[in-house]
Amino acid sequence: MKRVITGGDVFVDGRRRRLDIVVNGESIEALVTPGSGPTDADVIDATGLVAIPGGVDVHVHTREPGYTHKEDLITVSRAAAAGGYTTIFGMPNLDPPTMTAEDLDSVLEMYNEKCIVDYNHNPAAKLVDQIPAMAERGIAAYKIYMVVDTGRTYPHPAAIGVHDHGELLRAMEAVARTGLRLMVHPHDQAIMDVVEQAFWAKGDRSPAAYGKTLATGDGIIWDTATATLLRLAEATGCKLHIVHAQTIRQIEMFKQARARGVDVTAETNHWALFLGRMSDIEEQGSYVLSYMVPDHHREAVWEAMADGTINMLSSDHAPHTREEKEVGWTDAWAAHTGTPGIQEQLPLMINAMHEGHITLDRLVDLVSTAPAQVFGLLKKGSLAPGSDADIALLDLDKVWTITNEGVQSKIGWTPYDGREVKGAVAHTMVRGTDVWANGAVVGEPGHGRFVRSEGHL
Numbered sequence: 001m002k003r004v005i006t007g008g009d010v011f012v013d014g015r016r017r018r019l020d021i022v023v024n025g026e027s028i029e030a031l032v033t034p035g036s037g038p039t040d041a042d043v044i045d046a047t048g049l050v051a052i053p054g055g056v057d058v059h060v061h062t063r064e065p066g067y068t069h070k071e072d073l074i075t076v077s078r079a080a081a082a083g084g085y086t087t088i089f090g091m092p093n094l095d096p097p098t099m100t101a102e103d104l105d106s107v108l109e110m111y112n113e114k115c116i117v118d119y120n121h122n123p124a125a126k127l128v129d130q131i132p133a134m135a136e137r138g139i140a141a142y143k144i145y146m147v148v149d150t151g152r153t154y155p156h157p158a159a160i161g162v163h164d165h166g167e168l169l170r171a172m173e174a175v176a177r178t179g180l181r182l183m184v185h186p187h188d189q190a191i192m193d194v195v196e197q198a199f200w201a202k203g204d205r206s207p208a209a210y211g212k213t214l215a216t217g218d219g220i221i222w223d224t225a226t227a228t229l230l231r232l233a234e235a236t237g238c239k240l241h242i243v244h245a246q247t248i249r250q251i252e253m254f255k256q257a258r259a260r261g262v263d264v265t266a267e268t269n270h271w272a273l274f275l276g277r278m279s280d281i282e283e284q285g286s287y288v289l290s291y292m293v294p295d296h297h298r299e300a301v302w303e304a305m306a307d308g309t310i311n312m313l314s315s316d317h318a319p320h321t322r323e324e325k326e327v328g329w330t331d332a333w334a335a336h337t338g339t340p341g342i343q344e345q346l347p348l349m350i351n352a353m354h355e356g357h358i359t360l361d362r363l364v365d366l367v368s369t370a371p372a373q374v375f376g377l378l379k380k381g382s383l384a385p386g387s388d389a390d391i392a393l394l395d396l397d398k399v400w401t402i403t404n405e406g407v408q409s410k411i412g413w414t415p416y417d418g419r420e421v422k423g424a425v426a427h428t429m430v431r432g433t434d435v436w437a438n439g440a441v442v443g444e445p446g447h448g449r450f451v452r453s454e455g456h457l
């Protein structure tokens with residue numbers, strides 16, 4: 001069956017053009033001059049909309065298995081569809097955490113049954129002897145958390161944290177042999193320990209203290225870890241992907257490392273752009289995460305996203321129940337860390353585009369093209385003929401208010417409740433099938449398919 005998306009603009013080859021898209025089955029067959037497509041096709045009216053390649057979000061906390069009271073693979077993929085994301089990569093901090101090839105097979109079976117959008121999964125690079133077998137499954141990357149939390153077991157279960165430099169070295173050597181990329185949450189636990197203990201000694205466990213701990217020394221917890229990781233990547237030849245990039249010195253280090261030939265990519269996340277002010281933390285407490293990103297760093301991050309030093313924007317979608325967040329008002333260290341956002345990230349970015357922070361060209365690259373290319377998804381991230389028909393139709397000028405009522409995620413709340421934005425996702429399709437249309441999720445669980453990475457090539 002053929003479908004024609006007509007009447008709107010198409011973002012292709014780095015610019016916006018007035019074209020129709022001809023979809024044949026699961027693929028984009030052609031981009032044609034308006035009105036010249038097949039006449040017997042199913043027609044999608046895209047008048048006033050802009051088609052971009054569907055988002056590829058390589059950092060999503062799906063919560064299944066183990067934490068399905070927060071989210072599951074059906075609800076997370078509903079949120080993805082509503083947010084214009086057509087491919088998601090899940091994270092390994094599950095129960096059981098994904099550490100072995102067997103764990104990986106079992107979690108991939110769950111996606112196969114339930115996921116509405118296409119998917120891959122990032123297992124933990126914790127057990128070195130498991131690393132080669134997991135690569136054979138077609139994964140795109142491994143994940144390491146340098147967080148070895150003091151006093152809590154979630155979201156970084158002690159079993160999967162890696163902070164010891166020797167252990168990092170061995171893991172990176174093993175990942176380097178697979179040719180795949182290692183995603184790392186950079187974090188200097190030793191510095192975190194002394195700084196947080198100073199707040200605790202004063203009896204201050206507030207969200208503000210938590211935010212100040214993470215931002216201490218203008219970002220040393222992030223920067224010292226990043227410096228170590230880059231040096232280890234250089235020594236081992238391991239391809240590195242730094243998550244949560246958010247400081248000026250990290251950005252400088254990425255540039256310097258690349259100049260020396262280190263293969264490092266970086267992502268930032270919606271919360272660093274839209275929720276990282278101390279005022280956000282004071283107003284919403286643990287609901288906003290609550291990592292503080294001072295304004296001078298945020299400005300540098302926007303610049304680095306504009307010039308490509310930060311390659312991509314991932315949601316780090318991290319749903320928790322209100323109960324798990326409420327406790328943060330009296331003890332931010334007892335609240336589960338992370339905040340949801342896969343559904344709101346694209347509208348927020350379009351709004352930021354209108355405010356002059358980013359161009360449409362860069363936005364499409366950050367949310368779709370770059371993650372597909374970096375992680376070796378050859379048929380994703382582009383609207384060129386032959387690509388999968390993964391398409392988000394954007395209404396760039398729609399002004400609307402984000403509300404808890406509109407949340408598809410199981411938790412039923414968003415840190416952006418009440419925020420007015422200009423920009424919306426009108427329609428999402430995964431391999432030619434609608435998953436989000438007319439304000440409703442229409443995709444069926446099980447439609448999503450494993451996207452094999454060719455990232456080792």
Ligand SMILES: [Zn+2]
Binds near residue numbers: 059061091
């Ligand atoms: Zn995360």
